[in-house]
Amino acid sequence: MIPLWKQRSGCGDKPVVWDYHVILLHDSSGDQNFIYDLDTVLPFPCLFDTYIEEAFKSDDDIYPEYRRKIRAVRADVYLKTFASDRSHMKDSSGKWLKPPPSYPCIETADAKMNLDDFISMDPTVGWGSVFLLPDFVHHFSRRKETKGQ
Structure with missing residues (x-):
């Protein structure tokens, strides 16, 4: 099960809980990767970091047994x-x-x-490869982390 926010099927700021969900990740050679999600209300395509923050949010408030995994193929x-x-x-x-x-x-x-x-x-x-959400973000985010952030 995968809770996602900013979905067309959603109600207000509540997540939609999918049994599985398919998105396309454009792993670009530029400054930013992009997510294509046919079910989101976010821009299409959406900047990777924006999609992660708005649609996936954080696993911090999710019980460990429900933390998201992503299969990248x-x-x-x-x-x-x-x-x-x-x-x-x-x-x-x-x-x-x-x-x-x-x-x-x-x-x-x-x-x-x-x-x-x-x-x-x-x-x-x-x-493909199976990632925990934080590992997926670390692997594909183009955001440059600096000390103190």
Whole structure:
């Protein structure tokens, strides 16, 4: 579960608690990285540090067992490996919870469905790297820390 603030589905200043949430991180060569989140009310794209402060906020006020983890997967790896048959979009009787997208399901030569491998926060499962939120921020923030801050 991942609480996020500044979401279109949110109510006031309360977080939305997603079972998982997908964002795109543009790891740029410039002064700032950017986050693309289709569900945020923040600018699109949003400066990385702004998104972290406004949407993720801090883990300091969250019980340790609920502290956020992020799986970062390179775009080229994601495009080669991700597969979804949309079964997660159906109820237990097989009916759509919401109308599915009009485009075909995404599959690879090796898989028709591996969404669980992407949303698992077990670093031994799936692709990419799993970060605790503070480690993710430290790794991708371009903010220059100075003594005394």
